[in-house]
Amino acid sequence: MKQLHRQEKEQFTKLFKQEAIDRFEDRLKVVEVFLNFEHHVTVGELTSMIGDSGVSLSPDFVQDTLKLLCCFGFAQKNRFEDGHIRYEHHHLGHHHDHMICMRCNKIVEFENEELENLQLTIAESHGFHLLQHKMELYGICAACMKDHVQIMPLTMTRQGERVVIKDFTCGSEARMRLLSMGLRVGDEVQIITNIGKGQMAIAAGFKRYVIGRGLAQKIRVIPVHKKNVSVGKMDEIHAAE
Amino acid sequence: MNSRKLIIALAGNPNSGKTTIFNNLTGAHQKVGNWSGVTVEKKEGVITRHGYELTIIDLPGTYSLTPFSIEEIVARNFVLDAHPDVVIDIIDASNLERSLYLATQLREIDCKVLFALNMADMAKSRGVKIHADKLSELLDVPVVFTVGNKNEGMDALLKKAIELAENTRQTPEGRKVHYSPDIETAVADLQNFIHQVLPEKLPYSERWTAVKLIEDDKIVHERILSLSGDHQQALEAQIRLARQYITDRFDDDPEIIMTDERYGFIAGIVKEAVTASARQRVDISRNIDLVLTNRFIGFPIFILFIWGMFQLTFSVGKYPQEWITACVHALSAALEMHLPDSLFKDLLLNGVIAGVGSVIVFLPNILILFFCISLFEDTGYMARTAFLMDKIMHAIGLHGKSFIPMLMGFGCNVPAIMATRTLESEKDRILTILITPFMSCSAKLPIYIVLAGTFFATRAGTVIFIIYLTGVVLSIITGRLLRTTLLKGLDAPFVMELPPYRIPMAKSVMIHMWERSKMFLKKMGNIILIGSIVIWTLSAFPRHIEYSRNYEAEIQNLQSRGALQMPGDAAARRTLEKETAAAMDDIKGQMQAEHVEKSYMGQLGKLLAPVFAPIGIDWRGSVALLSGFVAKEIVVSTLGILYVARGDNKTEALRTALASSDMTPLSAVSMLVFVLLYLPCLATIATIRRELRSWKWTAFSIGYSTSLAWVMAFLVYHGGRFLGF
Ligand SMILES: Nc1nc2c(ncn2[C@@H]2O[C@H](COP(=O)(O)OP(=O)(O)OP(=O)(O)O)[C@@H](O)[C@H]2O)c(=O)[nH]1
Ligand SMILES: [Mg+2]
Ligand SMILES: [Zn+2]
Ligand SMILES: [Zn+2]
Secondary structure (H helix, E strand, O other): OOOOOOOHHHHHHHHHHOOOOOOOHHHHHHHHHHHOOOOOEEEEHHHHHHHOOOOOOOOOHHHHEEEEHHOOOOOOOOOOOOEEEEEEOOOOOOOEEEEEEOOOOOOEOOOHHHHHHHHHHHHHHHOOOOOOOOEEEEOHHHHHHHHHOOEEEHOOOOOOOOEEEOOOOOOOOEEEEEEHHOOOOOOOOEEEOOOOOOOEEEEEEEEEEEEOHHHHOOOOEEEHHHHHHHHHHHHHHHHOO | OOOEEEEEEEEEEOOOOHHHHHHHHHOOOOOOOOOOOOOOOOOEEEEEEEEEEEEEEEEEOOOOEEEEEHHHHHHHHHHHHHOOEEEEEEEEHHHHHHHHHHHHHHHHHHOOEEEEEEEHHHHHHHEEEEEOOOHHHHHOOOEEEEEEHOOOOOOHHHHHHHHHOOOOOOHHHHHHHOHHHHHHHHHHHHHHHHHOOOOOOOOOOOHHHHHHOOOOOOHHHHHHHHHHHHHHHHHHHHHHHHHHHHHHHOOOOOOHHHHHHHHHHHHHHHHHHEEEEEOOOHHHHHHHHHHOOOOOHHHHHHHHHHHHHHHHHHHHHHHHHHHHHHHHHHHHHHHHHHHHHHHHHHHHHHHHHHHHHHHHOOOOHHHHHHHHHHHHHHOHHHHHHHHHHHHHHOOOOOHHHHHHHHHHHOOHHHHHHHHHOOOOOOOHHHHHHHHHHHHHHHHHHHHHHHHHHHHHHHHHHHHHHHHHHHHHHHHHHHHHHHHHHHOOOOOOOEEEOOOOOOOOOOOHHHHHHHHHHHHHHHHHHHHHHHHHHHHHHHHHHHOOOOOOHHHHHHHHHHHHHHHHHOOHHHEEEEEEEHHHHHHHHHHHHHHHHHHHHHHHHHHHHHHHHHHHHHHHHOHHHHHHHHHHOOOOOHHHHHHHHHHHHHOOOOOHHHHHHHHOOOOHHHHHHHHHHHHHHHOOOHHHHHHHHHHHOOOOHHHHHHHHHHHHHHHHHHHHHHHHHHHHO
């Protein structure tokens, strides 16, 4: 935890020094202990905690420091129904940056120190006092990407390969033709011949077809074994949700 | 008893065995073949059974009631508009799910349908068990199992059909496919609208019309609009609204959604009515295809097959050909002996026997050729050749499918040109029709065999193969030319089914051969016979002509000299006698030749000579080629009459006559090339005209092929001469 909050501490150091605040070391001690709390805390609780750590500070000093923190925007004062006033610090340092998959909604957390520092530097250079940031990167996760790449036109398949039809991107007339001939999305087909140009021959069940290159280009398929993997993953994620 | 008349139509997917069942029912011999699109026009057969006069109609195959090509339109229109009493849907039971797609569409229209689960044997061998009762109950349609090629289940089929026709029960409501609520709403709305705007006038049921309009069925759309008079615009708007309604909700075209839902309905039925054995079965056809359509060896194997076909035609055909030749010889020798000299004898020997006889000997070769083609057709290899040729056909912007008519053209151009109806694009069809005549038909085979056999004895088979190949190559070049000039067209989406491989049935092959023989002999009996007589008459008249020399005197002279100088020595006498006889033959031959040359035929030939001289063909060849316009076989008849007439020996075979004539191998090749390419026969021209519905294209076809023939022959002849042949 301490580690996580190191950056905030550095920030305080800088701020406090700038503001020429007295008893710098003691205040830093307060901040340190405060940040260790992940919950709301009263001045009394915090004072005793600081006492536990071997430094004895007056509750007034602690309160003064907390007020200072609130003033800077690092903390927040809440009045609870029981009448107590409790402080909580904003989860400033305790964060991950996120990558969110737009296909499966999976969230990947990451941290990068360089990036964090860079943000501080940028804010500073603008004279901006950085309190908090939220970074979300949107895109396709690795698993989905793998599937995505695997969706390919029928023309990209190799002889003997087994694939599953995922989609038809041709016009509705051609789609109707394929449907009425019994070739549908979800069918597993095996490539009999694909010369790399011209028509290709495929087999689906006990039916065999010859398909022109232009049309084959518009039939999107994924390899058979990979399909099962991706379905498995999807299930995992849904289960996780 | 007044027998009641019923019309029973056989509909169904391509290659599901409709024609097989039609033949079984009616005893006809319509063409059956193992690929999609064998039948391209509807065929009728009338039988009386169980006190009914039944008109059975065989329809071309179709995958759905939304047609894509001409022959599918025929099937659809008949089912929808001719109101047959019963429609029997011939279902390929081994492909049930797909077949049920058309079946559900047929169920939706208001007609009496009956399902024949054909290929029950194949379904069984694939471990598929279909519970007919369950299926019948679920679909509310009578179901009968049949095995077309073993003639099983035909009686049951007819009985059920008659029963159904006599049943007055209305088409039950329960039969309709129920779509999802949103679609049903759209259908109901449109149906209501139609009901208000177009009462009474509808050719089809209201619901079905509404469904088809939403599915954007072009034909129904046009028909209904033309009926809607003032409401046309309102109706169109309404249709657009309904389609939009569905598109908005399902995010796809209504026809696709509805097709999906139909398949959903089918899947439900299949689940209940079919049990498939768990054992995974290999598709043997798929494995054969992995070899025969293999990217590396597929094409060489195909060439080998074709080459083998021509080798077989020529080499095996040679033996029975010799037997028939011997028979013809014997016959003409007998006639020669027993008939008194007369004009009639001349006609019989030099006209009929020389003419018809010289062609009839090729019956075995033609039969072997047809046998090979029918092997291609019945095994299912035909459809594969289309695939294998695709690369090459693509050079002219055609799909490989166009090669099926072309390959059929090796047999006969007439059915081949009709087979182009299965091509979906009109331009592809025209182009294919124009290039198919370059695939030389079996009627040209006798000419090739005579010429190649005479001048390239041992290599005749190969020469003929090369000639055929030249035809293919030139047809491709022509196609390319036309494609880039007159018939520009885009590549339409293409998909074609490959049939399963089947073992050809000996019986059907035999019937096919028998039919072919009958056709051939019939042709000999009329066209060729008449042609021969005409040719003979033209070459025998006028009877009296002015000879350039006094042959009679020379003959007399020779005879008397022989008698005068007869030496005593027996050996010397024999030599002299021989010499005299040879000289006599020579003079008689020359006299005969001059007679023919000065006959009407000769005069005609001389007229043509300037045209044909540059390609190394003499006047006899010219006349023969001209006569080939009627039917290609007559070319050989004419050659027979003209060349054989030269020699005194009337029974001399055409081949020997040709060999000793002044025709050279080079001019023979020139003639082969010309025959290969020049104008198609009368029947073919009539077919081209009918299929293209244009005199312009027909004239083009005639003009183009003939000028190409001349130019090619010219190049070959002069090229050959230049190279010193
Ligand atoms: N195994 C098996 N083969 C059959 C049966 N009925 C027909 N065939 C074969 O199926 C192939 C197609 O038969 P056709 O009668 O030409 O089919 P079609 O439905 O008329 O075909 P199109 O005219 O092209 O639509 C032929 O090779 C027949 O021998 C059957 O019951 N079992
Ligand atoms: Mg048929
Ligand atoms: Zn961050
Ligand atoms: Zn994802």
